[in-house]
Amino acid sequence: MPANGQPPVYDEDSLEIRPFHAGFIYPLSTNGNRANEYVNKLSLHALVGTAAGSQGVEFAGFGNIDKKYVRGFQFAGFFNLVGNPAKLTASSDSVAKRLSLQGGQFAGFLNVANGDSKGAQFAGFLNSTKNITGVQGAGFLNVAKDVHGVQMAGFLNKAKKVKGAQLGIINIADTVDGVAVGVLSIVKKGGYRHAEFYAADDFNANFTYKIGVPRFYTMLALGAELDDKKRWGYGAGFGSEWKLYKSLRLNTDIISYYVVEDSYENFPDGLFEDYEVNLLNKFRLLGTLQLGRHFALFGGPTFNVMVSQYQEPGEAEVGSTLPKNTFYNKTGFDGTNVKMGIGFNAGIRF
Numbered sequence: 001m002p003a004n005g006q007p008p009v010y011d012e013d014s015l016e017i018r019p020f021h022a023g024f025i026y027p028l029s030t031n032g033n034r035a036n037e038y039v040n041k042l043s044l045h046a047l048v049g050t051a052a053g054s055q056g057v058e059f060a061g062f063g064n065i066d067k068k069y070v071r072g073f074q075f076a077g078f079f080n081l082v083g084n085p086a087k088l089t090a091s092s093d094s095v096a097k098r099l100s101l102q103g104g105q106f107a108g109f110l111n112v113a114n115g116d117s118k119g120a121q122f123a124g125f126l127n128s129t130k131n132i133t134g135v136q137g138a139g140f141l142n143v144a145k146d147v148h149g150v151q152m153a154g155f156l157n158k159a160k161k162v163k164g165a166q167l168g169i170i171n172i173a174d175t176v177d178g179v180a181v182g183v184l185s186i187v188k189k190g191g192y193r194h195a196e197f198y199a200a201d202d203f204n205a206n207f208t209y210k211i212g213v214p215r216f217y218t219m220l221a222l223g224a225e226l227d228d229k230k231r232w233g234y235g236a237g238f239g240s241e242w243k244l245y246k247s248l249r250l251n252t253d254i255i256s257y258y259v260v261e262d263s264y265e266n267f268p269d270g271l272f273e274d275y276e277v278n279l280l281n282k283f284r285l286l287g288t289l290q291l292g293r294h295f296a297l298f299g300g301p302t303f304n305v306m307v308s309q310y311q312e313p314g315e316a317e318v319g320s321t322l323p324k325n326t327f328y329n330k331t332g333f334d335g336t337n338v339k340m341g342i343g344f345n346a347g348i349r350f
Contacts, residue, residue, distance in 0.1 A: 063079040151166045
């Protein structure tokens with residue numbers, strides 16, 4: 001113990017490196033009860049392995065625990081844990097800036113690197129690190145402060161700053177320099193969040209809400225026919241916005257609606273009944289004039305494809321009659337009608 005009463009600190013370079021470490025669980029291993037004082041080049045453990053660090057490859061049936069850093073790869077059936085190199089010494093800036101993980105962590109459930117990471121984290125459930133340069137891939141959740149690379153999760157990605165991509169059902173970030181691809185992407189600064197009200201050649205009244213980033217946003221949509229049968233529809237889609245010149249933008253959107261043939265005046269009739277194929281699909285090419293920070297006008301052509309197995313009661317013809325301006329109308333042997341046509345969208349965006 002030093003004279004100041006503080007616990008000893010270790011520079012990474014002062015740690016003893018051993019070529020091989022094997023065991024069952026601490027302290028039943030070749031490094032005994034001093035396992036946390038050594039750095040290993042190859043480590044094999046039946047259950048849990050622990051060490052000061054690793055400069056090679058680690059395998060454990062259950063988990064790996066490295067107190068200080070990893071330069072190489074960790075493989076475990078359940079978890080991998082790495083400490084923070086900034087805690088090695090308070091007197092050396094070079095040590096404090098070193099990475100806690102440089103290589104890869106692969107676990108069936110959990111990977112945690114308490115410092116910065118460069119390489120890859122892949123886990124069946126959760127990956128967590130301070131800053132990642134490379135790839136985070138998890139079956140459920142990724143958490144990082146700054147990401148330079150890709151976050152991929154089966155459910156949620158969370159980061160402060162992203163330079164690259166987030167791929168998941170839900171993506172959350174303060175800023176994204178790249179793309180966030182998911183059902184719901186929430187970007188606090190510089191994100192894309194807009195509501196649109198517009199008219200079209202099929203549904204007279206329409207609303208969409210867009211969220212994400214300009215390069216890739218997702219949208220939820222509602223549409224209603226104000227005359228005729230007063231049909232309505234709900235759907236989802238995705239798109240991108242391209243800046244052309246100053247206040248001029250171009251939006252490219254793809255939306256798919258499920259069309260409810262019952263009148264919206266009888267809601268919820270048709271909503272919870274047995275579904276049949278009745279989809280209105282649109283590709284929208286929209287010119288946008290940005291008149292203010294939170295207000296724009298837009299309009300442009302749409303390419304519409306109606307795919308329907310709906311049959312009006314008492315009628316022999318198959319297919320929805322919602323599309324009006326069609327140049328293609330054909331029913332296949334399987335009883336599916338396809339109509340194609342050119343339409344329009346025009347409205348306002350907030």
